Amino acid sequence: MIEQDTSPGLYIHVPFCSAICPYCDFAVVKSSGRQQRSFAELIAREAEWVARSGRWPAAAAAFGTLYFGGGTPSLLDVSELRRIVEAVGEVLEVDPDVWIQLEANPEDVSDESLAGWRALGVRSLSLGVQSFDAAELAFLGRRHSPEQAVRSVELVLSAGFESVSLDLIYALPGQTAAAWRRNMEQAVGLAPSHLSCYELTVHERTLFGKRRRRGELVEAGQKRRGELLDLTHRFLRQAGWPGYEVSNFASAPAHRSRHNRKYWNHTPYLGLGPSAHSFDGVDRRWWNVPRLGGYRRRLAVGQSPVEDAERLSRADLRLETVMLALRTLDGIDCAAFEHRFGVDPSSTRAARRFLDQGLLVLDERRLAPTLAGWAVADTLALELDLEMEE
Numbered sequence: 001m002i003e004q005d006t007s008p009g010l011y012i013h014v015p016f017c018s019a020i021c022p023y024c025d026f027a028v029v030k031s032s033g034r035q036q037r038s039f040a041e042l043i044a045r046e047a048e049w050v051a052r053s054g055r056w057p058a059a060a061a062a063f064g065t066l067y068f069g070g071g072t073p074s075l076l077d078v079s080e081l082r083r084i085v086e087a088v089g090e091v092l093e094v095d096p097d098v099w100i101q102l103e104a105n106p107e108d109v110s111d112e113s114l115a116g117w118r119a120l121g122v123r124s125l126s127l128g129v130q131s132f133d134a135a136e137l138a139f140l141g142r143r144h145s146p147e148q149a150v151r152s153v154e155l156v157l158s159a160g161f162e163s164v165s166l167d168l169i170y171a172l173p174g175q176t177a178a179a180w181r182r183n184m185e186q187a188v189g190l191a192p193s194h195l196s197c198y199e200l201t202v203h204e205r206t207l208f209g210k211r212r213r214r215g216e217l218v219e220a221g222q223k224r225r226g227e228l229l230d231l232t233h234r235f236l237r238q239a240g241w242p243g244y245e246v247s248n249f250a251s252a253p254a255h256r257s258r259h260n261r262k263y264w265n266h267t268p269y270l271g272l273g274p275s276a277h278s279f280d281g282v283d284r285r286w287w288n289v290p291r292l293g294g295y296r297r298r299l300a301v302g303q304s305p306v307e308d309a310e311r312l313s314r315a316d317l318r319l320e321t322v323m324l325a326l327r328t329l330d331g332i333d334c335a336a337f338e339h340r341f342g343v344d345p346s347s348t349r350a351a352r353r354f355l356d357q358g359l360l361v362l363d364e365r366r367l368a369p370t371l372a373g374w375a376v377a378d379t380l381a382l383e384l385d386l387e388m389e390e
């Protein structure tokens, strides 16, 4: 168990992409130089609004992480990224030693961009490799080649970041276990410090969703997905990369994601930019309007960019806690859970059943999923929570 950093996290959603991938359901727009150039000012304006409106508690601890996600943050010029870092630092409390992480696409990596990101204080880089196979990259609509992916990883690794993560996608239609294994072998062989391996999910309102409706695309079935998830964890564990979350693997505990772990632990986080979500660490969550145009219009007339908010009930928080914890290697800390919610999840009939079935293990009052349990983690969470309600 790694000690959790409890400082709040700051997320900046950069919505620009050079083209929209056919599986993507994030809030993104095709990049345009004009819109990009004014984006930093929009974030600066929102940060000011957050500080003025008191939406983020003034007494909150300083932000310990600053995550540029998207979209493709690496499309912004370093000067624009710098303007954002400086603008948020002027009006919000940011730790001087903040952990800055940036998502980048291989085609944006060059000696020049790397030097700029390092000078800005970026400490961790996530590279959207997705695959090392030319046909798979073409299917996913990505703009880089396998050679470019390898070259960009090598460049990033030699640039001196404290952590380098590669994103990969698996469970593509027709993808064999051997093909997926080759991708993992290549990733591990390049020796980054972190890997995120995501199952391809087909969302209704994407081009892939349309192709599925027309019968042109058939997703991998549930059984196949389970097999590939199992292969992923077994292969990477053997290679010295034990999964610490269902989709995340680190070469050493120190390389586990600092920012994403805040989402999994109900640590407060503030999101700026279109579609960004925020959580106050207690029970209040809010999110911004998803489209860049609406976001821009609201800020231009001094209005709040927040689309809606919700107050989570105790039952909502309990279910979320179980769901998030069962996606992690650490699982549920039953003593802390009982202190917070008045019930010990390990004492439920469902927990005993799942322990008997080898889907969960109980170790030092931690209820954690096994590899088989990870494949059905959401179902386990729902059943456990249902019994705690009784």
Ligand code: SF4
Pocket (backbone or CB within 6 Å): 016, 017, 019, 020, 021, 024, 025, 026, 028, 070, 071, 072, 128
């Ligand atoms: S690069 Fe990433 S964020 Fe942009 S469209 Fe593709 S998947 Fe979506």
